[in-house]
Amino acid sequence: MDPTLLLWKSEGQSFFQRFGLWFNHLLDPTLLLFSDAEIQKAHGALLEQNVNVKEKDESAVTLLLSSVHADSGALLPLHFRPPAVFPASVFPVLGSLIHHNGVRPALFWQKLLRRAGRKIVSAAASARHWSGLLHHSCRATLAFFSVLTVRSEESRTGIRVFDSNGNAIGVSKAAGKKAVWDTALSRAVLLGTTAAVPIPLILLLRRTRLFQRNPLLVTPCFYASIALVFCLMIPVSFSLFPQLGTINREKVEDELQAEAVGGELYYHRGL
Template structure:
């Protein structure tokens, strides 16, 4: 089992411990380290060096190295890059646009980045090739195209239907984006990583030894990750809108309407930043699957009643 997975097995089995770990791993300064430094940190783990030095190396490896392939993740798709890259895209996507074109452009950028992040951080334990197949590339392109059009639906409805009613505009701009954002985030993970549900992922026994490939584990890993991403984007869409709704009822904001726009931008970025470590921590990185849920040929290997699998991110 990869050293990163062994760390999650020993340190990341409770929700609070995972949140604490992710707050460390999402430090944007980790993006400044070179590939050589990352590989050096990975080789240092378990080497019996000074504990503080090993802890720093462990943090760098967890934030930058794929746990299945052992390769360094692309810079913009590493977990510490999610907040700096996605925050402006999310803020711009949630803005009330005046026409369909800017809504489509910002949705295209956001959904493209989400697709890339989901693909780079998938479970690749059962893949034979390190390069994406034509089928996978077409699937990514189709997912991005569909999610882009669906994400811009509120603005499309407003423009095509010529909506002028304030309550209906509020529905399309503030209420509809909440379930829509959650559904599209769930959809993106489920489709980009569909190969894991079809071919399975590697499972491990309690000693960390690989015992086979399980479709049931692949389905569970993808479902958990999709739910965590839906929670991330659904909450990011819901909380700022609720905050703006409540503040608009106060005298201060009724007299100073120009405060609404900057507060909306700041609250979206703040909620996104807080929800990233929380959503990543909803399910263990090294998950467990019960013996009864596994395929018959793998049940004998589950001596402790369960096997482990890498959930991906």
């Protein structure tokens, strides 16, 4: 296990710890200003100090978690780092939620959203009435199954699992299925909430005198609310489940159970 992944063992014990880390640190756009040399230096220090770098430099921990691939230890391309990817995905999300007069425009925005967010998959067409909530619930379900499809290989072939010291002990299909399932749930929450919340909000605003006098304000406020909810839900979605997931010994394959010291094994859930 790369030490960067092991950092999540101390940084992500609870939902509120993970949410604070994402909200206050990992989505900070200033992290994109660091050079590859600076990131490699911090990663090298982490390797040498066996994760104790956290005690000396909290900023280095943040930099590594946002810039280094937790599986391989390789640097993430600049445009795939969280501070760059997820703000850029707001525009495709808005495009996927508007009403389309045909299949091709809808598919275009769905495809663009997949590219922008990598494994953030799409949901939704716009709705302006309460009946649209059911429609968006269906779209959230589609987002869930989309993640299952995109990452189906991990469920079929399994992912690496580690002991409490970070040593790889084998590949587990059970851990792969759990990682994909948890990620799919987090994506359904992200996109389902983003699609559903603006609807009752706009219906309430329409009853106010300001919006009755200025009906043209409804549409821009609707899309602004989508963008706001999406941005707020990103750290919530990413924090629902730990990046360094755990699975009980009884749930993994028989040949791996003996290595589960303390009754648990660890795996990288991914985003």
